[in-house]
Amino acid sequence: MCLARGLEVVYTRFMNTSADTIWLEINLGAIRRNVQRLHLISGKPVMAVVKANAYGHGLIEVSKAVLEGGAERLCVARFEEALALRLAGIDAPILVMGYTAPEHATEAARLNVSLTVFRQDAAQAYALAMVGEPQPLRLHVKVDTGMGRLGVFPEDAATFVNQLRITKNLLVEGLFTHFSSADDIHTATTEGQIAKFDKVIADLEASGFRPSLIHAANSAGTLKYPQAAYDAVRPGIAVYGLHPSKDVPLPADFEPALTWKTRLVSIKTLPPGSGVGYNHRYITQGYEKVGACAVGYADGLRRKLGNQALIHGIRVSQLGGMCMDQSMYALDTIPDARLGDEVVLVGRQGDAFLSAEEVGASWGTINYDVVCGLAARVPRYYFDE
Numbered sequence: 001m002c003l004a005r006g007l008e009v010v011y012t013r014f015m016n017t018s019a020d021t022i023w024l025e026i027n028l029g030a031i032r033r034n035v036q037r038l039h040l041i042s043g044k045p046v047m048a049v050v051k052a053n054a055y056g057h058g059l060i061e062v063s064k065a066v067l068e069g070g071a072e073r074l075c076v077a078r079f080e081e082a083l084a085l086r087l088a089g090i091d092a093p094i095l096v097m098g099y100t101a102p103e104h105a106t107e108a109a110r111l112n113v114s115l116t117v118f119r120q121d122a123a124q125a126y127a128l129a130m131v132g133e134p135q136p137l138r139l140h141v142k143v144d145t146g147m148g149r150l151g152v153f154p155e156d157a158a159t160f161v162n163q164l165r166i167t168k169n170l171l172v173e174g175l176f177t178h179f180s181s182a183d184d185i186h187t188a189t190t191e192g193q194i195a196k197f198d199k200v201i202a203d204l205e206a207s208g209f210r211p212s213l214i215h216a217a218n219s220a221g222t223l224k225y226p227q228a229a230y231d232a233v234r235p236g237i238a239v240y241g242l243h244p245s246k247d248v249p250l251p252a253d254f255e256p257a258l259t260w261k262t263r264l265v266s267i268k269t270l271p272p273g274s275g276v277g278y279n280h281r282y283i284t285q286g287y288e289k290v291g292a293c294a295v296g297y298a299d300g301l302r303r304k305l306g307n308q309a310l311i312h313g314i315r316v317s318q319l320g321g322m323c324m325d326q327s328m329y330a331l332d333t334i335p336d337a338r339l340g341d342e343v344v345l346v347g348r349q350g351d352a353f354l355s356a357e358e359v360g361a362s363w364g365t366i367n368y369d370v371v372c373g374l375a376a377r378v379p380r381y382y383f384d385e
């Protein structure tokens with residue numbers, strides 16, 4: 001069991017949250033098993049996406065767990081995330097999937113961190129930076145088959161790759177693309193992207209080269225498009241046991257790894273006509289029991305009216321506006337609520353379940369946004385079950 005606060009990780013034998021007023025409980029066993037499931041489904045190596053602090057779950061502990069679960073590679077968005085992994089002593093192969101400035105090229109090569117390349121100017125600058133370096137810089141070429149984001153156009157890809165191949169100190173290790181709509185009920189867009197990507201691969205093969213690591217499938221792609229598994233799959237959200245979308249849900253055996261908890265830190269009965277919170281956006285009708293919890297928008301709860309929480313396994317509603325560090329809930333339906341009682345914001349409590357998907361929907365967003373928004377100041381407790 002360990003507790004991570006920011007960069008400091010404190011290992012404890014037992015999870016003792018009695019002094020905490022807000023925290024996350026993360027089941028590393030669930031994460032390990034989800035990785036194993038993704039490997040079984042795809043039949044391919046898993047490149048686990050641990051960017052954005054492992055979707056809020058905690059970069060270092062989650063990365064160790066996915067590697068224990070059999071993941072062969074870690075994917076991050078930024079070079080800084082790769083550095084944090086290396087500083088923590090994690091020596092597995094890492095791919096930075098976003099743009100990396102040429103100033104980082106030599107360090108990336110020394111640390112065996114692979115970079116993504118999709119710009120001619122960046123490729124030239126990497127080559128210049130790498131002159132005289134003892135080891136090559138490993139690169140994955142990104143192809144834009146229809147995301148409209150990063151990547152060379154499919155028709156330019158083979159020339160781009162072959163130019164890199166003859167550049168000293170650069171090693172084309174991988175080729176990849178990213179699906180825009182694999183989580184959609186309609187398949188035409190993704191099938192079109194796969195066809196374009198297949199053509200790039202065929203063009204390259206015709207020129208006598210096939211990068212050793214071709215990959216495309218995010219979580220939804222892994223579940224729905226087995227023909228796009230190529231040499232490895234690249235799932236993120238499914239690793240955490242969260243659904244890619246309503247239209248592409250996870251198989252039933254996947255396990256959500258995260259529970260978000262807070263506590264009742266104040267309980268009071270307010271007389272009729274009392275305002276609750278800033279600008280009195282809620283006014284009590286009669287005598288109402290109001291509980292304050294130590295969670296606010298600075299922790300990652302969205303500043304919206306009508307958030308829900310679980311107390312004693314019962315759903316309660318937030319009253320009034322949300323503060324930075326506190327929020328108030330209606331306790332009239334829970335007569336035996338006591339100070340210090342646990343309150344669940346995401347996860348299970350008894351028979352009740354408040355999913356990240358449901359919370360995201362209530363905010364007009366997606367589950368990804370809910371977990372990625374979990375603030376660094378919220379302590380993360382890890383257990384293995």
Ligand SMILES: Cc1ncc(COP(=O)(O)O)c(C=O)c1O
Pocket residue numbers: 049097178217218219220234235236237238244
């Ligand atoms: C390039 C790339 N690959 C893979 C993923 C993982 O996607 P998902 O979390 O939907 O599995 C992401 C996440 O956004 C990504 O940007």
